[in-house]
Amino acid sequence: MKTALDCIPCFLRQTLEAVRVVSPDPAVHEKILREVLRWTAEMNLNESPPAVAQRIHRRIRELTGVTDPYRAAKDHWNQTALRLLPDLEAMVKDAADPLAMAVRLAIAGNIIDLGVNGSVTEADLHRAIRQALDEPFTGELEAFRTAVARAGNILYLADNAGEIVFDRLLIQQLAPARITVAVRGAPILNDATRDDARAAGLDQLFPIIDNGSDAPGMILKECSAEFRQRFDSADLIVAKGQGNFETLNDEPRDIFFLFKAKCSVVARHVGVPVGTQVIQRTRGGQ
């Protein structure tokens, strides 16, 4: 997905939110904001939004010396989600269609996205869970069910810390023995890394790999050779979150994207209202 003009005000808001997480110094805030204004003035709009976010967050880390600014937020959300896990497991177990319930909850967990909204609260998460239960869900669920049953090996691309606890529920309903979970190779925003996979207990249940990259999405040409090989050889890719959608939706592969459409640009691209729970297959696969 290319960058829309509407992404640019959002990059700038995100820049301010992110730099304030790591530095109390207004001079640092102003310096990075002016830099991002200069970059975006000349930017190539064919770049995906996560490529721009990657550059912004690299520069913030470089300027402030803080290598993992969202570590505390990630710990908070992992713990919050783990506290909810027994209730979520019961919801899946008691559901008439456990897979459908697990899909809905995994999408609800995608609300924990500090790139789109730096001030997400637990109330927002509970609202997303209620929405997951109450709203009609019209995505390609049956195609997803069939594709999962047919696939020999599945690569599950995780998105954010906290959210991966919700993913754990879904993966257990899919085909746990045939699934590998991929996380980011280095800290970026509140995206899940190997540390979060461990904190959420996923490493005890499934093979974990990382993509070797610090982009908040999957910029394949920057990912490690090992990840690329796993990506290319997977029968089916399941990708969580807007960042993975924005970087992979034009790939000629069979990919199911599961996310909440949290911003107007992505919602318009998919053709749904903002806030919609989306399960969408790429045009690449059949």
Add this chain to the structure above:
Amino acid sequence: MKTALDCIPCFLRQTLEAVRVVSPDPAVHEKILREVLRWTAEMNLNESPPAVAQRIHRRIRELTGVTDPYRAAKDHWNQTALRLLPDLEAMVKDAADPLAMAVRLAIAGNIIDLGVNGSVTEADLHRAIRQALDEPFTGELEAFRTAVARAGNILYLADNAGEIVFDRLLIQQLAPARITVAVRGAPILNDATRDDARAAGLDQLFPIIDNGSDAPGMILKECSAEFRQRFDSADLIVAKGQGNFETLNDEPRDIFFLFKAKCSVVARHVGVPVGTQVIQRTRGGQ
């Protein structure tokens, strides 16, 4: 008021909203957005937000050749407010404290600000009117009442089209014989000009002057000599809206500002939550 870093993402959002009102051409949208990114990257943050908005909207008019992009929106809001006028007049007439009610309604009308929110709806206006009736109102109303009673001549600085119908109600409760109403000297956003004062029937009730400027606020050094003279000789200034607040709040004059705090920067400056109805006297006057 200076420009906060948080104003900058908002300028860019406003740029896109405004240019889309007047041109369907994405190349024009991109051109002006890139220009504004370059300006704001190097901007002097001592400038007030309306000074930046003025520059953006001048450039949009220049690039598109459309001299009054918000004319249709202004007509719509004038007509909408005029339809409500009989009900609003009855609310003031029936109130235990008609002046307090008229102040509340005048502030409610300030929701019609297409700079802060380009997609304001009639539902938003009705919500603001209900808020005006229901919410406790703790501003400097008694000081305002006393200052109005004492002032020999009052200059009332209007803000937006549509909103000036609400102002008409308030001015009639104040001291209509001692009040002059000032509007913008040229089209800018949906700010009221002489055309809107006529459309709202204010020109039949009160003397109208314009400030000779196309800023969405009062940048005094750019206003006409005639306006400056009236401003300097007024016993009391009443100023509606955020734009007038942002440009005049540091003036050493006795000014009452009436507005809804619609953005986080202004709300923080005043020390209230976003959405609060504000009646605030400047530090300059006592």
